[in-house]
Amino acid sequence: MATQSTAARQRFGDFAPKLVELTDGVLFDDVWERDELSPRDRSLVTITALAALYRTDQIEFHLRKGLDNGLTKDELVEAITHLAFYAGWPAAMTAMNTLKTIVERAEDDIG
Incomplete structure (x- = not known):
């Protein structure tokens, strides 16, 4: 442990x-x-599952982890946009809002 x-x-x-x-x-x-998936791929799977299931308490942590694991903002935006048609608009909009907040905070910290 x-x-x-x-x-x-x-x-x-x-x-x-x-x-x-x-x-x-x-x-x-x-x-x-586990070696069968990269951390980047695990993050993408996890983020899309959390967004699709509207798990708002967990999504912020995993979006940050996904960025740390090599996913780009543009890839996450595209994944969430794609997901909107399969998981529902409200779930995608909530995930997108969380991602936007994370990205804006990071930009503020840099600039």
Whole structure:
């Protein structure tokens, strides 16, 4: 199990330690580290699933992770636009709004 202070550990460490153990140890230390998909591809799959399922609590973290894993703003914009026709307009608009906020904050930090 991961020993560093993860987001899950910070949020739920004392409240739900088993959930933190599974999140850190199984999801991020095992599933996310498998060689069959690159971190970039895993991010794209995760982001589209979260957007399609309207999982607004998780999308910001994974959009940031996707950018860190090599996805570009333009690729994410295109994926979310494409998704609108399959997952619904409100889900895509919410994901796009979150991405726009992340990109604008990053630009503000740079400039």
